[in-house]
Amino acid sequence: MSRLRTTFQQSTGQVSGHGxxxxxxxxxxxxxxxxGRSSDQYGTGPFIxxxxxKMADLLGMEEAVFFPSGTMAQQIALRIWSDxxxxxxxxxxPLCHLEIHEQDGLKELHPIQTLLVGEADRLMTLDEIKALPxxxxxLLELPQxxxxxxxxxxxxxxxxSRHCRERGIRLHLDGARLFEMxxxxxxxxxxxxxxxxxxxISFYKGLxxxxxxxxxxxxxxxxxxxxxxxxxxxxxxxxxPYIVSADHYYELRKDRMGQYYENAKQLAERxxxxxxxxxxxxxxVSNMFHLHFSGQSxxxxxxxxxxxxxxxxxxxxxxxxxxxYCSTEISLxxxxxxxxxxxxNEVFEQLDQMFS
Amino acid sequence: MSRLRTTFQQSTGQVSGHGxxxxxxxxxxxxxxxxGRSSDQYGTGPFIxxxxxKMADLLGMEEAVFFPSGTMAQQIALRIWSDxxxxxxxxxxPLCHLEIHEQDGLKELHPIQTLLVGEADRLMTLDEIKALPxxxxxLLELPQxxxxxxxxxxxxxxxxSRHCRERGIRLHLDGARLFEMxxxxxxxxxxxxxxxxxxxISFYKGLxxxxxxxxxxxxxxxxxxxxxxxxxxxxxxxxxPYIVSADHYYELRKDRMGQYYENAKQLAERxxxxxxxxxxxxxxVSNMFHLHFSGQSxxxxxxxxxxxxxxxxxxxxxxxxxxxYCSTEISLxxxxxxxxxxxxNEVFEQLDQMFS
Numbered sequence: 001m002s003r004l005r006t007t008f009q010q011s012t013g014q015v016s017g018h019g020x021x022x023x024x025x026x027x028x029x030x031x032x033x034x035x036g037r038s039s040d041q042y043g044t045g046p047f048i049x050x051x052x053x054k055m056a057d058l059l060g061m062e063e064a065v066f067f068p069s070g071t072m073a074q075q076i077a078l079r080i081w082s083d084x085x086x087x088x089x090x091x092x093x094p095l096c097h098l099e100i101h102e103q104d105g106l107k108e109l110h111p112i113q114t115l116l117v118g119e120a121d122r123l124m125t126l127d128e129i130k131a132l133p134x135x136x137x138x139l140l141e142l143p144q145x146x147x148x149x150x151x152x153x154x155x156x157x158x159x160x161s162r163h164c165r166e167r168g169i170r171l172h173l174d175g176a177r178l179f180e181m182x183x184x185x186x187x188x189x190x191x192x193x194x195x196x197x198x199x200x201i202s203f204y205k206g207l208x209x210x211x212x213x214x215x216x217x218x219x220x221x222x223x224x225x226x227x228x229x230x231x232x233x234x235x236x237x238x239x240x241p242y243i244v245s246a247d248h249y250y251e252l253r254k255d256r257m258g259q260y261y262e263n264a265k266q267l268a269e270r271x272x273x274x275x276x277x278x279x280x281x282x283x284x285v286s287n288m289f290h291l292h293f294s295g296q297s298x299x300x301x302x303x304x305x306x307x308x309x310x311x312x313x314x315x316x317x318x319x320x321x322x323x324x325y326c327s328t329e330i331s332l333x334x335x336x337x338x339x340x341x342x343x344x345n346e347v348f349e350q351l352d353q354m355f356s
Numbered sequence: 357m358s359r360l361r362t363t364f365q366q367s368t369g370q371v372s373g374h375g376x377x378x379x380x381x382x383x384x385x386x387x388x389x390x391x392g393r394s395s396d397q398y399g400t401g402p403f404i405x406x407x408x409x410k411m412a413d414l415l416g417m418e419e420a421v422f423f424p425s426g427t428m429a430q431q432i433a434l435r436i437w438s439d440x441x442x443x444x445x446x447x448x449x450p451l452c453h454l455e456i457h458e459q460d461g462l463k464e465l466h467p468i469q470t471l472l473v474g475e476a477d478r479l480m481t482l483d484e485i486k487a488l489p490x491x492x493x494x495l496l497e498l499p500q501x502x503x504x505x506x507x508x509x510x511x512x513x514x515x516x517s518r519h520c521r522e523r524g525i526r527l528h529l530d531g532a533r534l535f536e537m538x539x540x541x542x543x544x545x546x547x548x549x550x551x552x553x554x555x556x557i558s559f560y561k562g563l564x565x566x567x568x569x570x571x572x573x574x575x576x577x578x579x580x581x582x583x584x585x586x587x588x589x590x591x592x593x594x595x596x597p598y599i600v601s602a603d604h605y606y607e608l609r610k611d612r613m614g615q616y617y618e619n620a621k622q623l624a625e626r627x628x629x630x631x632x633x634x635x636x637x638x639x640x641v642s643n644m645f646h647l648h649f650s651g652q653s654x655x656x657x658x659x660x661x662x663x664x665x666x667x668x669x670x671x672x673x674x675x676x677x678x679x680x681y682c683s684t685e686i687s688l689x690x691x692x693x694x695x696x697x698x699x700x701n702e703v704f705e706q707l708d709q710m711f712s
Contacts, residue, residue, distance in 0.1 A: 024391035026597060035380035039566075068424055072589030105587030109465045204593055210395075211592045231461030232588055233428025236567045237560055241382060241597035 004301045004308075004316060011314030013343065015267070018208040018253075018333040025210060026241065029248035039238040043226060047240040051247055055214045059199050060190030063222035064214050066243055068234050070176055073200045073215040074098060075106045076228040078137055080221055081170040081197070082112055087136035091115040093124055095146035096139060097174065123150055126159050138164055141174035142181050142192070148280035148290035148329075149177070154185050154192075161195035171195065176202040176213075179254060180286040183261040197221075203246035206260065206287055207253050208333060212242035253334070260287035260332040267332065270348060276355040279330075287332040291316070293355065297326040303354040311347050313339065360657045360664075360672060367670030369699065371623070374564040374609075374689040382566060382597065385604035395594040399582060403596040407603055411570045415555050416546030419578035420570050422599055424590050426532055429556045429571040430454060431462045432584040434493055436577055437526040437553070438468055443492035447471040449480055451502035452495060453530065479506055482515050494520055497530035498537050498548070504636035504646035504685075505533070510541050510548075517551035527551065532558040532569075535610060536642040539617040553577075559602035562616065562643055563609050564689060568598035609690070616643035616688040623688065626704060632711040635686075643688040647672070649711065653682040659710040667702050669695065 001009075008014075040048035048066055056064035067073040075098065078090045090106075092098065094116040098106050106112055115132060118124035123144055132138075140160065143149040152160070164171040173196040175181075178189060185192060193199045198217035203209035215225055229235045264284040271277050276294035293300045297319040304316050319326040357365075364370075396404035404422055412420035423429040431454065434446045446462075448454065450472040454462050462468055471488060474480035479500055488494075496516065499505040508516070520527040529552040531537075534545060541548060549555045554573035559565035571581055585591045620640040627633050632650035649656045653675040660672050675682040 020392075021395040021397070021594065022391060023386065023389050023393045023395070023596070023600075025395070027386065027391055030379065030383065033379050035378060035383055036376075037379045039377040039379070039381070041377070067589070069589035069592055071586070071591075075589065102589070103583050103586045105589065108587050210594045210597065227459050230427070230459045231464050233423070233425040233431065233458070233461065233590065234588075235427075236425055238377065238566045240379070241566065244379075 002301070002318070003305050005318060007305045007308035008314040008317035011308055012312045013339045014314040014335040015339070016314075016329075016331050016333065017335050019335050025208070026245060029209070029245040033244055040240050040243065042237055043229070043235050047243045051243050052214070054247075055201070056216055058189055059193040059201070059214075059216045061193060061199065061216035062219040064216035065222050065225045065229060066239060066246075067213045067215055067229060068211065068236065068239065068242065070097070070174075070200050070202050070213040071102050071105060072229070072232050072234045073213045073225075074139070074172070074174060075102070075109065076225050076232070077172050077198045077200065077215055077217070077221075078106060078112060078139065079110045079228065080224050081137035081172065082110070085136040085168070085170065087134060089113050089115060089133070089135045090137045090139065091117050091132055091135050092139040093117060093141060093144060094120040095144070096141060097145075097176070098139070100146070121147060123147075123152055126156065126163065129160060130163060135169055137170040137172055139172045139174055140196075141176070143177060143286045143288070145177065145288070149284060149286045149288035150281050151181060151184070151285050154187060157192075157195055170197045172197060173199040175199050177205050177286060177288070179257050180206040180260065180288065183258040184285040203242070203249065206257065206331065206333065207246070207249045209245040209249040210242055212239070212246045256334070257287065259337070263287070263336050264289060264330070264332045267330070267336070274348070274351050274355055277351065289330055290327050291330050292322070292325045292327045293319070294325050297321050300326050307347055307350045307354070311343055311350070313343055313347050315347065358657070358674070359661050361674060363661045363664035364670040364673035367664055368668045369695045370670040370691040371695070372670075372685075372687050372689065373691050375691050381564070382601060385565070385601035389600055396596050396599065398593055399585070399591050403599045407599050408570070410603075411557070412572055414545055415549040415557070415570075415572045417549060417555065417572035418575040420572035421578050421581045421585060422595060422602075423569045423571055423585060424567065424592065424595065424598065426453070426530075426556050426558050426569040427458050427461060428585070428588050428590045429569045429581075430495070430528070430530060431458070431465065432581050432588070433528050433554045433556065433571055433573070433577075434462060434468060434495065435466045435584065436580050437493035437528065438466070441492040441524070441526065443490060445469050445471060445489070445491045446493045446495065447473050447488055447491050448495040449473060449497060449500060450476040451500070452497060453501075453532070454495070456502070477503060479503075479508055482512065482519065485516060486519060491525055493526040493528055495528045495530055496552075497532070499533060499642045499644070501533065501644070505640060505642045505644035506637050507537060507540070507641050510543060513548070513551055526553045528553060529555040531555050533561050533642060533644070535613050536562040536616065536644065539614040540641040559598070559605065562613065562687065562689065563602070563605045565601040565605040566598055568595070568602045612690070613643065615693070619643070619692050620645060620686070620688045623686070623692070630704070630707050630711055633707065645686055646683050647686050648678070648681045648683045649675070650681050653677050656682050663703055663706045663710070667699055667706070669699055669703050671703060
């Protein structure tokens with residue numbers, strides 16, 4: 001393990017996240033759950049059915065299906081829309097999760113081809129969407145994670161949605177971080193979801209659960225999704241370890257997203273005031289941003305390691321080299337609020353000295 | 357819910373299983389796990405790597421991969437062997453899990469066709485295997501669950517294995533209940549697995565965990581299986597809720613399989629002594645058998661409901677109508693050993709009166 005990661009993991013406070021991903025995350029979620037409560041059973045029964053209904057209501061969709069992962073949920077969503085429209089082409093951003101993190105599962109498991117819309121370093125535009133050939137489905141990710149968490153305005157979203165409806169293109173929301181976007185849009189989850197035909201949300205990003213996802217949409221879509229979930233081997237006899245934690249951390253953190261967003265803006269502003277340090281977006285629209293340091297990681301890492309060692313604050317666990325700079329991702333959560341002001345000030349004083 | 361299921365679920369002791377599938381199954385497994393222990397992370401790190409190694413060693417295979425489900429693990433095994441042999445056909449029993457419980461996932465997700473070997477109501481024979489055209493892989497399930505848990509002798513298994521090796525056919529073991537078979541074979545798991553190229557085992561059948569499976573085989577096979585696991589959306593950020601419970605209940609119950617097997621034989625003998633009641637196999641070869649009652653379920657259910665209500669012992673949660681009789685499955689576990697002898701005697705006295 002790199003010294004950067006080691007010093008990050010040994011830190012006693014972190015700028016990102018909700019604290020360590022350990023067994024305590026599970027035991028806290030189960031603390032109020034009685035031992036006698038029955039497991040869900042292959043997608044039915046207690047825990048799973050009420051939670052699916054709760055998420056369907058929250059998203060204003062007819063039904064919702066709990067999945068072990070978003071990878072499984074989203075491939076299935078695209079396959080269903082492909083079958084329903086009789087069109088084998090779907091479109092998404094060049095840095096879509098399905099394109100870069102899933103070992104080409106969509107294309108290996110389904111007779112589907114993909115079109116990449118726009119450029120990798122920015123959001124796709126409405127004009128680019130309008131220029132697409134006939135497709136089954138367009139997937140939009142809010143916020144676009146791989147470019148730092150950028151998102152169109154609500155007005156732009158409405159225009160994309162209107163265009164897709166006019167053209168008969170199904171619009172799917174990769175809402176892995178949908179809740180994290182609500183403070184920026186000043187909308188409910190249902191108001192955003194209403195622009196889409198189907199929605200996926202994740203429970204271990206800003207919400208900080210153990211794993212798990214919801215796929216929501218029309219009733220017929222969800223019924224077909226359950227069949228595909230079984231085909232994939234995602235219809236486990238018991239999913240309650242993920243469902244209980246999803247519900248627990250949703251309830252715990254759903255009303256904190258505004259604070260995470262404010263903290264992200266404040267923190268990004270502070271980084272951007274440093275010489276040789278910048279963020280994308282410059283002003284965050286969610287709890288996340290990408291943090292960049294001038295220079296390559298072999299020069300930057302030792303500096304950050306020293307800061308992490310001397311302050312005990314974890315800032316960066318990894319760095320990816322880019323053209324003339326190196327980058328990491330910051331996602332604000334509960335951990336930031338627990339940092340003592342003077343310890344954080346010390347981090348920024350050291351950064352200011354080291355990168356000047 | 358049917359009254360048969362209700363009276364079964366309200367029973368205070370059961371003939372089958374390990375007791376109720378409830379949250380207590382999870383809390384007991386985590387009782388000795390410290391909150392500070394770190395989660396696994398996308399197939400790496402604590403919990404998952406040591407457990408995979410332990411299972412690989414136990415099965416005498418080079419590597420092992422933990423999966424959320426056997427459905428996912430086995431489809432992937434067959435796909436890998438199909439790719440490796442350049443042959444798109446695999447063969448299995450007509451009542452194989454992949455054929456009847458997975459919504460045709462194998463065929464929907466892969467360019468694979470299947471051959472059904474032998475008849476639905478009995479084991480396939482070596483002659484039937486010898487008569488197969490060229491295939492990539494033969495899947496054998498030990499014991500064959502859907503016909504009551506029947507299995508070939510070890511000598512027959514050796515002959516099948518020898519034939520497959522001579523013909524270049526990969527032999528995959530559906531060992532969902534492999535541990536349950538060891539007392540009959542008087543062999544170790546590794547001695548059975550040595551006859552196969554790849555092995556799947558499950559942690560929520562006789563072992564009574566929450567969910568999860570292991571797929572074991574050669575190193576290259578397992579490395580490819582990890583890629584497919586990601587494609588399927590089975591490479592969850594955290595699988596530890598299933599891994600911890602798998603390990604806990606494996607350790608708790610691995611040495612009890614002999615007792616479950618003895619109990620199954622004793623119990624089956626007792627059922628077969630009743631008029632109008634019989635089991636398949638007549639003499640179990642594992643902890644399981646199918647239990648049959650003369651007559652159709654609408655006549656049989658009220659009798660069993662009355663027995664379950666008056667004795668408080670759960671015998672049957674469901675009945676499936678067959679030709680002139682109806683059937684259920686019995687799997688011996690910890691619950692049987694907790695039944696007071698006089699309460700069980702009362703059940704058999706009532707059965708004797710009602711089915712005479």
